[in-house]
Amino acid sequence: MDLDVPRGFELGVATSSWQIEGDVAGRGRANWDDFAERPGAIVDGSTGEPACDHVHRLAEDLDLLGWLGVDAYRFSVSWPRVMPEGTGALSPSGLDFYDRLVDGLLERGIKPAATLFHWDLPSTLEDAGGWPARDTAYRFADYAHAMGEHFAGRVDRWATLNEPWCSAFLGYCAGYFAPGRTEPGASLAAAYHLILGHGLAIERLRDAGARNVGIVLNLIPVISESPEMDAAARHVDGVQNRIFLDLLAGDGISDEIRTSCRGLTDWGFVRDDDRAVMSTPIDWLGENYYTVMRVAPLSPTDVHAIGQDVSMFPGCPPLSFVPRPPLTDMGWEILPEGVELALRMASDSLPGIPLWICENGAAVHESTDATGIHDPIRSEYLEDHIRALLRARDKGFDVRGYYAWSLLDNLEWASGWTKKFGLVRVDPATGTRTPKDSAHWYRELLSSRSPEPPRS
Numbered sequence: 001m002d003l004d005v006p007r008g009f010e011l012g013v014a015t016s017s018w019q020i021e022g023d024v025a026g027r028g029r030a031n032w033d034d035f036a037e038r039p040g041a042i043v044d045g046s047t048g049e050p051a052c053d054h055v056h057r058l059a060e061d062l063d064l065l066g067w068l069g070v071d072a073y074r075f076s077v078s079w080p081r082v083m084p085e086g087t088g089a090l091s092p093s094g095l096d097f098y099d100r101l102v103d104g105l106l107e108r109g110i111k112p113a114a115t116l117f118h119w120d121l122p123s124t125l126e127d128a129g130g131w132p133a134r135d136t137a138y139r140f141a142d143y144a145h146a147m148g149e150h151f152a153g154r155v156d157r158w159a160t161l162n163e164p165w166c167s168a169f170l171g172y173c174a175g176y177f178a179p180g181r182t183e184p185g186a187s188l189a190a191a192y193h194l195i196l197g198h199g200l201a202i203e204r205l206r207d208a209g210a211r212n213v214g215i216v217l218n219l220i221p222v223i224s225e226s227p228e229m230d231a232a233a234r235h236v237d238g239v240q241n242r243i244f245l246d247l248l249a250g251d252g253i254s255d256e257i258r259t260s261c262r263g264l265t266d267w268g269f270v271r272d273d274d275r276a277v278m279s280t281p282i283d284w285l286g287e288n289y290y291t292v293m294r295v296a297p298l299s300p301t302d303v304h305a306i307g308q309d310v311s312m313f314p315g316c317p318p319l320s321f322v323p324r325p326p327l328t329d330m331g332w333e334i335l336p337e338g339v340e341l342a343l344r345m346a347s348d349s350l351p352g353i354p355l356w357i358c359e360n361g362a363a364v365h366e367s368t369d370a371t372g373i374h375d376p377i378r379s380e381y382l383e384d385h386i387r388a389l390l391r392a393r394d395k396g397f398d399v400r401g402y403y404a405w406s407l408l409d410n411l412e413w414a415s416g417w418t419k420k421f422g423l424v425r426v427d428p429a430t431g432t433r434t435p436k437d438s439a440h441w442y443r444e445l446l447s448s449r450s451p452e453p454p455r456s
């Protein structure tokens with residue numbers, strides 16, 4: 001393998017709770033369970049049961065991680081599994097499941113990296129208003145504290161939120177994701193309260209003894225395809241990226257966002273003293289990098305990629321997103337160099353904070369024959385992105401690790417089982433796991449690294 005991954009650069013894989021766990025009966029209800037029951041919400045009608053049946057196949061999945069030889073495993077805790085009502089009593093069986101997961105990782109020498117919120121909000125809290133309601137931020141902090149108290153000594157790294165942009169704008173503006181609301185003003189309040197919840201949770205996690213606390217964003221470089229689209233591209237960049245970076249930097253809601261989203265909200269939810277909470281120092285920042293967004297004049301003939309649509313950006317002027325080939329099955333442009341643009345955004349806004357790529361991967365064409373499952377485009381995608389990332393590192397970006405998305409084929413949210421990101425195939429009917437060629441490739445990369453020198 002001619003990819004020279006430096007010693008100490010962490011390599012792992014990532015998953016999320018609702019996408020893989022199943023065992024819906026063993027936990028409280030989540031907003032995604034409610035959403036999945038709406039006709040048409042998930043293209044193929046999939047629900048959270050059985051997903052990858054991960055809860056019942058935990059031992060097998062831990063062995064797969066051991067076989068791959070990853071340094072770290074990024075998973076998310078299902079809030080309704082450990083705290084079924086969203087507040088108050090913890091579920092012993094829910095905690096027991098994550099105890100077995102975390103301990104199983106440690107036994108195999110794999111670092112547990114836990115995300116506390118990867119979009120599955122307890123239904124009780126969604127019904128009470130969800131993230132547009134300020135109270136949800138405080139409930140999140142209580143939940144984070146409880147997790148910190150239970151797992152502090154064993155979890156290596158914590159993320160509060162995964163991609164708050166998706167929760168806020170796919171959930172409450174476009175309505176493509178749970179809870180399926182289409183209220184632009186509420187989506188801006190959701191974005192704000194998510195980062196408030198993050199800041200409160202960071203403090204409470206530290207109080208509970210947790211170390212290495214951070215957050216994972218999906219910063220997407222926005223490219224204007226012509227000078228007349230510069231202002232529109234700036235609006236998209238503002239709602240996609242800068243609103244979150246500004247809040248985390250303690251700068252509040254910028255005048256630019258207030259202007260470009262005028263008329264959608266009176267910003268009555270903003271309080272001056274929240275700034276300090278939101279900018280509570282973090283130990284690391286994660287970025288999920290998949291693609292870029294190119295902004296061009298509106299043209300009705302343009303084909304929309306999944307997740308590239310003006311309805312997701314409150315206050316968006318008319319425009320088209322025009323990804324350039326090669327595209328993945330999601331319709332996302334493949335542009336490995338874009339990872340550096342994303343890292344630059346992060347390090348310009350939040351200088352001095354170590355960076356991790358917490359997700360990167362592709363839904364691509366696969367073929368199966370007697371010799372295996374062949375997904376050469378995926379291996380190439382991963383390799384090209386790791387290479388681009390290491391180049392960025394050589395230029396001075398303080399990037400410390402990379403997680404491939406995803407260990408398993410899983411429930412790709414509103415796309416159900418129709419889009420596959422796994423290194424390992426999961427047969428949705430039987431649950432059988434089969435490593436694809438890309439899993440063998442990644443395993444070889446992991447084992448080809450020179451060993452760490454012994455500690456003296």
Ligand code: GCO
Pocket residue numbers: 016019162163166218288359405412413421
């Ligand atoms: C996200 C999520 C993942 C997705 C993946 C592919 O980034 O949207 O974190 O849960 O499955 O990104 O779309």
